[in-house]
Amino acid sequence: MEAAIEVNGLRKRFGPTPALDGLSFAIEPGQVTGFVGPNGAGKSTTMRVILGLDAADEGTALIGGVPYRNLRHPLSHVGSLLDASALQPSRSARNHLLWLAHSQGLSARRVDEVVEQAGLRSAIRRKAGGYSLGMRQRLGIAAALLGDPPVLMLDEPFNGMDPEGIVWMRGFLRALSAQGRAVLVSSHLMSELQGAADHLVVVGRGRVIADASVAELIAAASGDRVALRTGARTQAMTVLANAGATVASTGPDTLTVSGLTAERVVALLNQNTVPFSEVSSHRATLEEAYMELTREAVEFRAASAVDGAEEVAR
Amino acid sequence: MSTTEITPYRSTVRPGRNGFAQLLRAEWTKLRTVRGWTIGLVIAVLLTVGLGVLVAVGGSIVCGSNPDGSDSKSGAACRQNPPLGPDGEAVSDSFYFVHQPLTGDGSITVRVTSLTGLYSTHGAIQPDAGTAGLTPGTQPWTKAGIIIKQNTTQGSAYAAMAVTGSNGVRMQYNYSHDIAGDSGTATATSPQWLRLTRSGDTVSGYDSRDGVHWTQVGTATLAGLPSTVQVGLFTTSPGYTVTSDSFGGGSSTGGPTLGTGTFDNVALQSSSPAGAWTGSAIGDDSARALSMAQNEQFQQTDGTFTVTGSGDIAPAGGQGPGAQRAAEESLVGVFAGLIAVIVVAAMFITAEYRRGLIRITLAASPRRGRMLAAKTTVIGVVAFVTGLIAAAVALPLGNHMAYNHGTYVLPIPATTELRLIVGTAAMFAVVAVLALAVGTLFRRSTAAVTLVIVAIVLPYILAVAEVLPGGTAQWLTRLTPAAAFAVQQSLVPYPQVTATYTPANGYFPLSPWAGFGVLCAYAAVALGLAFLRLRRRDA
Numbered sequence: 033m034e035a036a037i038e039v040n041g042l043r044k045r046f047g048p049t050p051a052l053d054g055l056s057f058a059i060e061p062g063q064v065t066g067f068v069g070p071n072g073a074g075k076s077t078t079m080r081v082i083l084g085l086d087a088a089d090e091g092t093a094l095i096g097g098v099p100y101r102n103l104r105h106p107l108s109h110v111g112s113l114l115d116a117s118a119l120q121p122s123r124s125a126r127n128h129l130l131w132l133a134h135s136q137g138l139s140a141r142r143v144d145e146v147v148e149q150a151g152l153r154s155a156i157r158r159k160a161g162g163y164s165l166g167m168r169q170r171l172g173i174a175a176a177l178l179g180d181p182p183v184l185m186l187d188e189p190f191n192g193m194d195p196e197g198i199v200w201m202r203g204f205l206r207a208l209s210a211q212g213r214a215v216l217v218s219s220h221l222m223s224e225l226q227g228a229a230d231h232l233v234v235v236g237r238g239r240v241i242a243d244a245s246v247a248e249l250i251a252a253a254s255g256d257r258v259a260l261r262t263g264a265r266t267q268a269m270t271v272l273a274n275a276g277a278t279v280a281s282t283g284p285d286t287l288t289v290s291g292l293t294a295e296r297v298v299a300l301l302n303q304n305t306v307p308f309s310e311v312s313s314h315r316a317t318l319e320e321a322y323m324e325l326t327r328e329a330v331e332f333r334a335a336s337a338v339d340g341a342e343e344v345a346r
Numbered sequence: 347m348s349t350t351e352i353t354p355y356r357s358t359v360r361p362g363r364n365g366f367a368q369l370l371r372a373e374w375t376k377l378r379t380v381r382g383w384t385i386g387l388v389i390a391v392l393l394t395v396g397l398g399v400l401v402a403v404g405g406s407i408v409c410g411s412n413p414d415g416s417d418s419k420s421g422a423a424c425r426q427n428p429p430l431g432p433d434g435e436a437v438s439d440s441f442y443f444v445h446q447p448l449t450g451d452g453s454i455t456v457r458v459t460s461l462t463g464l465y466s467t468h469g470a471i472q473p474d475a476g477t478a479g480l481t482p483g484t485q486p487w488t489k490a491g492i493i494i495k496q497n498t499t500q501g502s503a504y505a506a507m508a509v510t511g512s513n514g515v516r517m518q519y520n521y522s523h524d525i526a527g528d529s530g531t532a533t534a535t536s537p538q539w540l541r542l543t544r545s546g547d548t549v550s551g552y553d554s555r556d557g558v559h560w561t562q563v564g565t566a567t568l569a570g571l572p573s574t575v576q577v578g579l580f581t582t583s584p585g586y587t588v589t590s591d592s593f594g595g596g597s598s599t600g601g602p603t604l605g606t607g608t609f610d611n612v613a614l615q616s617s618s619p620a621g622a623w624t625g626s627a628i629g630d631d632s633a634r635a636l637s638m639a640q641n642e643q644f645q646q647t648d649g650t651f652t653v654t655g656s657g658d659i660a661p662a663g664g665q666g667p668g669a670q671r672a673a674e675e676s677l678v679g680v681f682a683g684l685i686a687v688i689v690v691a692a693m694f695i696t697a698e699y700r701r702g703l704i705r706i707t708l709a710a711s712p713r714r715g716r717m718l719a720a721k722t723t724v725i726g727v728v729a730f731v732t733g734l735i736a737a738a739v740a741l742p743l744g745n746h747m748a749y750n751h752g753t754y755v756l757p758i759p760a761t762t763e764l765r766l767i768v769g770t771a772a773m774f775a776v777v778a779v780l781a782l783a784v785g786t787l788f789r790r791s792t793a794a795v796t797l798v799i800v801a802i803v804l805p806y807i808l809a810v811a812e813v814l815p816g817g818t819a820q821w822l823t824r825l826t827p828a829a830a831f832a833v834q835q836s837l838v839p840y841p842q843v844t845a846t847y848t849p850a851n852g853y854f855p856l857s858p859w860a861g862f863g864v865l866c867a868y869a870a871v872a873l874g875l876a877f878l879r880l881r882r883r884d885a
Contacts, residue, residue, distance in 0.1 A: 036354070061354035061355065062352030062354070080884070083705075083708075083709045084712050085705050085708055085709065085884065085885040086884040087884060100709075100712055101712040101713070106710065106711075106712055107709075107710055108359060114702075114705055114709075115705070117701070117702070118701050118702035120376075120380055120698075120703060121701075122380050122382055123376075123380050127379035131372045131373075131376045131379070132372070132706065134368060135369060135371075135372035135707075136710065137368045175706070179357065180357040180358050180359035181357060182355040182356065182357060211355050212352060212353050212354050212355035212356075213354075213355040214354070214355075
C-alpha cells in the first residue's frame, strides 16, 4: 500500500541556511500524525514542498505515490491549510470557499456542506477580514475539506483557538482519521497534540529527530525509572545499588531509581526490611518526551555551529 | 499495537471536470466578489465618461461681437458647420473661381505662365489694409489651375488640375484624392499646360510642357455628376503656420495668404457654344481669411487671365471656421479610466501575493501557466467590457454635448467610429493584461501600478499636452505603450494639407492598429516574463 504522504531526502537551502537537510518520513492512513519541532525547524517548508509550492533542491515528495503537480483534482487528494490568514479580507468567507470549489468543478452545495462541518454556518456571509484567528482556522479547515480528500495537511491549526476550539479541533481530527484519512498536523507546542496525535514526526533543523508512535515516545522518555519515598534513604540506596540499579537522590526523603521495575524495587525493599512510604513508576508526559528530543536537537545545533565555525576557520 | 487493517478513506465527492473552464469560473468568482474591484471598474467608466463630458461642455464659446460688445453670441449660436465633401467628411472649399457652365461632355485646356503669392508675416491683417505689408512668396500648396465642379456650392464634387507652389503639377478630386503629375513649376519661360476632359461622370487630367505632347495624370469618377457642371480657372492659397518646437510646448505663428495665377491659351470645347466667364469667390468669407476677401479678383486681358484667390480645396484636417474638434476628444478621459483599470488588474494578482492567497490558488491549480492564462483571460475580458461601455457612452454623449455647446464635431465614417470604440475597449483589455503581468513579476501593487502608469499614461499626457517638443512626442508615441492611443485617432493626415501633424493635434506617428500592436508587444513580453517567473520561483 502506498503511503499517504512520503517525503524522501528533501534538501532545500534559503541562501546559506539549510532549511531542509535530508528530511524523510512517511505518513499512513487512519491516524493523526503530529509534525512537531521548534519554530524554524522546517515544518512549513516541508508542507510547501509537498504541495509543489516550493521546489526542493533534492529529494521527492509524493502523495499516494504521485507528485502533487501531477494531480488532476488536487483538492480531492489532499486538503491543506497552510496559513489561516491567507484570505482576501473584503471577500466573504462563503465566496472564498466558492471560488475554490469552482476551481475544482465542485458545486455551491459542497460549500454549504463543509461550512456545516466546520461549524461556521452563522458567520459564513461575513467578510473574512472580520474573522478572528480561530474562525479563520475553521474556515481553513472547511477549505481543506472541500474535495473530501483522503489526506489532510494542516499547518499549526491550533494557533489562535480558544480552549473550546482546541478541544473541538482535537475531536475533529480524531474523527477524520477514524474515517481512514491520513492527517498530518504540525505544531510547535506538543501539548496541543496530546490526546490528538497517534504518531509523531519530530523535526529539528531540517532533519527528522524522531519518527515513532506516541506510546513509544513516551515509553522511551519515561525510561524505567521509579520514584521512591523513604525515611531510610542510605539503607535503601545501598540495597538497590547492590541489586544493580542506578540510584539518585532527589530530595531529603526521595530517590529516583533506574534499572529496576517498581515491582522489583518493592520486593527488594521488603526483603531487606527497608521502610518506605511510596513507590511509583515515573511516566513522562508527551511534553517531556518532546523536550528531551528537542534538547538533543539544540545540542546538535550547537555542535553543527562549531563545525561550521571550524569550516570557516579552515 | 493494534493489528486492525486500516482502510484508507475514499473521497465521496466526485469533482467535476477540472478543465480550463473551471479555472476561468474560479477567477471570475474571485474578481466579482471583491467589492473594491467592482467599484474600481465602475469608476473607470465614470472617469472616462465624466472627463469626456466635462471637456465637451467646458469653456465658453463667444462669437460675433462688434467692437462695442453688441451683437455678441455664445454657445450653439456660434457653431459654424463646415462644408461636407461627397464622402461626408468636413472639407475646406474656398477659392476664387472664374467659371461658366458646361453641359454634357467637353474639355478645358489652359497654359499657366506664373504662380505668385503673398503672405502675412504678422498674423491677421486689417480688413482695409489691402496687400500692403504682405511678403511675396507662395505656399507649398498654393494652387492655380482648372477645375470641373458639380456646382458652386461648397463641398460639391470636383476634379482639378493645378500647378502648386512647390509640389509640382497635381490632379486632385473630391478633396481627399491627390495624384502627382509633372514636378516642375510654371513660369513665363517654362509654362505648364493643363487639360481636363469630361466624359459622363469621368474626368481625366493631363499635363504637358508644350501643349502638344500630353501625359495623363489621372482619372476621377465623380459619381452622380449632373449633365451641367461648372468649369473654369481657379486659384487658392492656404493659410500658413510656422511651429517652433521647445520644451513646455511649441508656439505657432501664421497668417492668411494669397495666390495669383496667370493663364493664357484658355480653350473650352463643348457641344454647346462657350459663354462668358464669371468670377466668384467660393465659400463663406470667414471660412478663408476674411481680410483677404477684398483682394480676390480676376482680370481678363487679350486672352490672358489673372486670378487671385485665398483658401484651400482639401480635407478640413481639423482646421476650419469656428470651434471644431475631432470626434475622439470625447475619449479624453480614457487615460483616467485606464489608471483605475491598471490598479484593479495589478491588484487582481498582487493582493494574492500580499495575503499569501497565491498558495491556495496554486495548490488548487498546480499547473501555473493555466492559472495565469485563466487570470489573464478574465481580467482581459472584464477590462474589454469596461472599456466598451465607457467608450460607447463617452463618444456619442460627449460629441452630442459638445455640438450643442457650440463646437462642431468633425464627422467620421461609421467604421471609424466603430474602430474608436472597439479599439478603446481593446486598449483597456491589453493594458489590464500588461498590469496583471507586471503585477505577477513584481508581486507588489505599488511598483506594478506605478510602472504601468509611467509606461502608458505618462507618455500620452506628455505628448498630447504639448509638454515636450513635437519630435520627442512623436518618438514617445511610437516607442512606448502609449502608441496604442493611435487607435483613437479619427483625423486622417493628408500630404496635400499643410498642418501640424503631432499627437497634440490628434495625429499619431503610427497607424491605429500598428500603434495598438506596440502595446500588444509590450503586454506579450511582460506576460512571457511573468509566466517564466511564476514557473520558476517558489510561491
